[in-house]
Amino acid sequence: MxxxxxxxxxxxxxxxxxxxxxxxxxxxxxxxxxxxxxxxxxxxxxxxxxxxxxxxxxxxxxxxxxxxxxxxxxxxxxxxxxxxxxxxxxxxxxxxxxxxxxxxxxxxxxxxxxxxxxxxxxxxxxxxxxxxxxxxxxxxxxxxxxxxxxxxxxxxxxxxxxxxxxxxxxxxxxxxxxxxxxxxxxxxxxxxxxxxxxxxxxxxxxxxxxRRPDAGNVTATRLDPEGYYTNLREALDVVDGYTRPGPLRDRLHRRWLRNEMVNRLAGKALLEAPEDWTEKVAHQVRNIIRDRFSPGVAAGLPPRQRVVAYLAEQGRLGDLRSLAEWETGIRATATLDRRDLDGTVLTVEVSGGLVSGEQPVTFVHDEGRDLLTLPVPEVDADRADATAQVAAAKMDLVALRKETSEEVFLPVESRTERIPAPGGPPGAFHLVHRSTTRIDFATLNGGRTEGTWVLKARIHNCGWTLDTRLPKPVKVPADGVAPTPPTPPEPPRVPLQARIGRRIRRLLGVGTG
The missing domain is CATH 3.90.550.10 (Spore Coat Polysaccharide Biosynthesis Protein SpsA; Chain A)
Incomplete structure (x- = not known):
């Protein structure tokens, strides 16, 4: 043109x-x-x-x-x-x-x-x-x-x-x-x-x-499941019109199964929704899975999402709710093991993993496969199979610029360790990720570095991608220059009344114990 x-x-x-x-x-x-x-x-x-x-x-x-x-x-x-x-x-x-x-x-x-x-x-x-x-x-x-x-x-x-x-x-x-x-x-x-x-x-x-604070979320009560999933089928029609049955179509279909179906029947989204709305969504999801998706679509999901799709297809709403309650307790945790600043270069070492409540998310190695431990009965090993996800699990380190909310992926050297789970069944283990990065604030984000940078650990495992912030934000006074060294915390101030009391006791010769 x-x-x-x-x-x-x-x-x-x-x-x-x-x-x-x-x-x-x-x-x-x-x-x-x-x-x-x-x-x-x-x-x-x-x-x-x-x-x-x-x-x-x-x-x-x-x-x-x-x-x-x-x-x-x-x-x-x-x-x-x-x-x-x-x-x-x-x-x-x-x-x-x-x-x-x-x-x-x-x-x-x-x-x-x-x-x-x-x-x-x-x-x-x-x-x-x-x-x-x-x-x-x-x-x-x-x-x-x-x-x-x-x-x-x-x-x-x-x-x-x-x-x-x-x-x-x-x-x-x-x-x-x-x-x-x-x-x-x-x-x-x-x-x-x-x-x-x-x-x-x-x-x-x-x-x-x-997202405007006065707009709120598109909540369950304002989303008509029948109309919504009718519109979703139109998007699937477009995919089907340009693809043949096979891995590509399955992968594209999987996007809608994961985002628009499974995620509405999991975690807080499910627990905060009215039960009658949940039943309508599950009904629509069940019909689409049966009418439109090949077995390879759900099979390519991580295990916990695969299980949600299975429970929805089977109409097991009670088990969906039990799984959602467990999942709301899943969070990322990380420890800052090393933090060295040399001029414009900050070297950071971090270890982290996923926990459920206060316990690490646990897997069991059984007959050559790694199975995710889930609080749902009558789920076969094929659906709990997390072998591929365990092999691919990792921890990214990300720099977040507070003033603009920009995120920058940092180059990392990382490894993942299997740690035996004490007190668990034979073969039980959890994962600990260890990542190291060198951040040069002369070149980070194309040299646009002025501001306060918060470092985050982002853990990818079994369909979860969860962040946790690390301590000690980095303050950079101008683009491309060295960060300001962290200021040691001030000692806590003694309240005025306590200081007066100590002075009086000294004058009276009374111990200050």
């Missing part, structure tokens, strides 16, 4: 509905972009807002030549505003942003430069979650030829990405309109299949994904 002089490189499409003051952070981030103003445009599509948003946007676009606003009657969902935004956009690429999220200062420039250099149809910029999850594993490293086969693209199903506009138009890729769920999934998974090249830009925090 040839860009003429008056065509922007990127069009940012923002559906807006009653964001109130939360839209201001997005506006400021767009005004701060390093990409020149004449190279990108912003198209706000006001979906019939009833607050001050229409007036605020009119005021904004009157002073910003590269910003436009389209006012429409309320459609009730972001799909129609996004579709209209694509129709009205003039850029070679389109980025879909939400009205309460925001961009990193260099996001559009970096995303477009990546797309231009690699002639990509899609670029997925690193996302930072604020009160909501993001696909962290996808952003472990840059990927300039990512596919559904060689990268965990399927973990990222929101539309907050850079799309070549001609790809969307030529393939008639649209968001399904109307009040419905998972509209992103249908649009994004189609795009994954038709895109000629997809890049993942992981070395810069491009997009900050925010």
């Amino acid at each position: 040839t860009i003429t002089a008056n065509e922007p490189k990127v069009s940012v499409v923002v559906p807006a509905y009653n964001p109130g003051p939360y839209i201001e952070k997005l506006i400021i981030s767009l005004q701060r972009q390093s990409m020149p103003r004449d190279q990108f445009e912003v198209l706000f599509v006001d979906d019939g807002s009833t607050d001050e948003t229409p007036a605020r946007l009119d005021e904004l676009v009157a002073t910003e030549p590269n910003m436009r606003v389209l006012h429409i009657e309320n459609s009730g969902w972001p799909s129609r505003p996004r579709n209209l935004g694509v129709d009205q956009a003039r850029g070679e690429y389109v980025f879909f942003a939400d009205d309460d999220d925001w961009f990193g200062d260099e996001a559009l420039e970096r995303l477009h430069a990546c797309a231009h250099e690699y002639d990509a149809d899609m670029v997925i910029g690193k996302m930072v979650g604020h009160g909501r999850g993001v696909p962290r594993e996808l952003f472990r490293r840059n990927r300039f030829d990512a596919t559904l086969e060689n990268a965990p693209l399927i973990d990222s199903m929101t539309c907050h990405k850079l799309f070549r506009r001609s790809m969307l138009l030529d393939n008639e890729i649209r968001f399904p309109e109307g009040r419905r769920r998972l509209e992103d999934h249908v649009m994004v998974v189609r795009s994954y299949f038709v895109a000629r090249r997809i890049c993942v830009l992981a070395d810069y925090a491009c997009y900050h994904h925010f």
Whole structure:
């Protein structure tokens, strides 16, 4: 596609509905972009807002030549505003942003430069979650030829990405309109299949994904299971239309089984949901497992998720609840064994593992297999088999910048040890992970290191990915310079009344014991 002089490189499409003051952070981030103003445009599509948003946007676009606003009657969902935004956009690429999220200062420039250099149809910029999850594993490293086969693209199903506009138009890729769920999934998974090249830009925090405190979660009581899982089947239809039965289809289907089904029937999500809602979800999950999934889909899950899928299929709601109660006690624990600072380089050694309550998560080696110990009766060894997961279990070390919530994976040397479980059955053991990293604050995060950095241990094992923060945050006064040495803790101050009492006792010659 040839860009003429008056065509922007990127069009940012923002559906807006009653964001109130939360839209201001997005506006400021767009005004701060390093990409020149004449190279990108912003198209706000006001979906019939009833607050001050229409007036605020009119005021904004009157002073910003590269910003436009389209006012429409309320459609009730972001799909129609996004579709209209694509129709009205003039850029070679389109980025879909939400009205309460925001961009990193260099996001559009970096995303477009990546797309231009690699002639990509899609670029997925690193996302930072604020009160909501993001696909962290996808952003472990840059990927300039990512596919559904060689990268965990399927973990990222929101539309907050850079799309070549001609790809969307030529393939008639649209968001399904109307009040419905998972509209992103249908649009994004189609795009994954038709895109000629997809890049993942992981070395810069491009997009900050925010959960408003007044929005809350999409709770069980507001999610209609029948409608939700009908919409989910539409995403599965897209996958089935582009794949044949086999390992790839199973792996892609597994994403929906894991995220949209198993995770709603496990842990706190299950325990905090009304029982009648849980029954409806389990019914829908059971039907999809039986109607749509080959045996390989559930078989590829880690053991505890595999067991949840099995219990849901069997309608064993009581056992699902027992498993959820046990799982809420699972947490990561880690010890800082060494911490040496030499100039800009910090060397850290950490040991850690998973615990249930106060006891390590336990496995039993039996007849050549490692089985996860679960508090559920009548679960066969095939479903409890954790051999592959035990072999792959590991502990990452991650640096978190407190001011921005950016996360950076640190290079680690690591090993995992099997420790016999005293008092357990024959063959019982637990895992201890040991990881070492050297962090050079002259180069970490591309040299963008000013701020306070918290180190975290992230343990991956049997479908759990759990974090625990390590003590002694690192404070860096400016980009690329050495961290400030930790300040020794001040001795506790003696209360004034106690000091007066001691003084009186000394004057009276009474012991101060």
